[in-house]
Amino acid sequence: MNELVYPTLDLFLYDLKEALNATDEVTRNNQEIFTKKLPKDVQIIDRDIESEYLELISPSRKDFEQDKELDGYYYPVRLNDTYGLQISCSVINKNEPQSVKEFSHLKSEIEQRLNQQPITLGQAWILSGWLPENSMQNYEEIAQDCYKYFSPNRNWQRDFQGEANFCGGKIFQLWQPQNEPTDSSNRLYLENTPILIAIYPNAEIAQKAAEFYTDWMGLFSYVSKFNWAYAQSRLIKKNIFGYYKKVESDRQKISLQHRQSLGHQLTASKQSLDHIQQDIKQYSSDLLGLAFQKQIIDINLTNYQTRLEIIRQKLDGDNQLEFLNKFVDLVNKKYLVQIDKDSENMKLGFQLLQDNINTVRSRIELAKAERDRNFQEFIAVVGAGVAGVNFASADKNCEPIFGKTSLFCKTPVLFSLLVFIIAAGLTWLIRRKWK
Known part of the structure; x- marks a missing residue:
């Protein structure tokens, strides 16, 4: 043992x-x-x-x-x-x-x-002893x-990242996730939590190495920040996908609503469009959030490299900490590249949504214009009918046409209704012909 x-x-x-x-x-x-x-x-x-x-x-x-x-x-x-x-x-x-x-x-x-x-x-974590x-x-x-x-449940071969001489002893670095990711949860999945195992030949060297704890405190804070920012970017990406799906769903509802009556279609389409505008606003906000997380990673990567250089300067020439540069490679080759790709794809998706929504909005405006035109048509026809009724409301206007004993002349309401239908019908036919 x-x-x-x-x-x-x-x-x-x-x-x-x-x-x-x-x-x-x-x-x-x-x-x-x-x-x-x-x-x-x-x-x-x-x-x-x-x-x-x-x-x-x-x-x-x-x-x-x-x-x-x-x-x-x-x-x-x-x-x-x-x-x-x-x-x-x-x-x-x-x-x-x-x-x-x-x-x-x-x-x-x-x-x-x-x-x-x-x-x-x-x-x-740092595990140490002599x-x-x-x-x-x-x-x-x-x-x-x-x-x-x-x-106990971890694997050395999988998690091991490197080793180096440190203050006369040996230091080993491993990475492991802080928690397991789940698709059904919005918990942050923080990958690559650092674990150092430092073994020294005697108490004196161990005491000397303990003087670097304040440096480790600073160095690990930068690792935590760019790990956290990358985890945040994954949640933001997930949220953006959710908004995209919701916008597409509402857009498809609007397409189905065009089979309904014009009045119901406009009311339902306006509600769906309001939902879309809210989701588009959140989508746009999250795109900015993605760029913000990239800035956090950039800043803390620079700070990490600066702190790592300070540690190197405190050590003598026998110490090699190149394995700590693996975090730099990880950030440059995975975190930043992935966020750039996600941002590019999400911006294209945003543009596509904007184009689709503009098409939908134009369709709704056309439907609204058609409704207004139909309403104006209705007002014109009804107005002509009412004018005809007013003109022919007197009994003397009925007798020359139908005779004094006619049912229409004896029942003014019937005569007015007949005149209304004739005047409105003629107006509708004339406007239809000249469209």
Whole structure:
């Protein structure tokens, strides 16, 4: 069984403090989600200043309560618009080797301390420890064992991304999704959550490597942000497809409505067109949202590369962290390319919808014009009939035509109705002929 001295597990988690156009209520709710991950007696001091790295409590760390088996602390910070929290948990014995099975126990302990609060942006883990004196254990075999007990259902060969020398020890990187995607859910699917396994030859080198935790805090925040932004872009894409289908469905309803009476057709078509306009508006808004997520990825990719360079400069020449560039390749070759393709396709779809809707709108305008023309025709015909009735309303106008004893002359209503029909009919025939 592989063993390490002072096995330590660190969780770096990130929550959004405030977003663009977020209300004060949303910002307060974000802060509440974050602070509930801390012990109840901890009060954060979040000054209203812009800062790349602001420690939120004084002193900067809150140690775990007295525990005979575990040692650990909370370290909350704010990174501009993002809250970051490091929860570190270790086996308290720094002298005797411990089984790497302890990582399973440490993980359960940290997860319990989150108080069932969600992690809104992302997370990363670092597993670390140093070798027993005169140990002949293989670094990679130890790392594989650590990962097996940390994530029993995961596969080392599939998740492994690379290794490098680091501060005189070895560091291994793995990726795994934070949660599984589901087609029926709008949960964010955050892929490629980083996990680092660091193994050092002795306590002195492990202590030296711990000085980089603030750098890891910053580096992982950028990973979380561009992972989160890409996940948001997938939800936006899904929403846009939904709006496209709804617009197409309403457009087809309008086509079917043309088989109905003109009055009912116009009323139903106007309702469908109103629904379409709302969906088109949301479609257009989401297209902008897709471009906005790409900007978030671009900015945080640049910040990631800058922070990675800072870490390299702090290290001596024997350290190689090229495997951390895999995130850069992933973002450039997948995230940004995919969003560009989606944006292009969605814009073409938007143009197609606009063209189709303009055709539908023209058809409705023609139907409306036809209705107005028919109404004008009806008014003209009725007006002619009424004028004829007024002209022939007197009895003297009836007698020369039908005779004094005629039923029409004895019943003025019948005579007026006959005159109305004749006048209206002649008007209709004349207007029809001259169209």
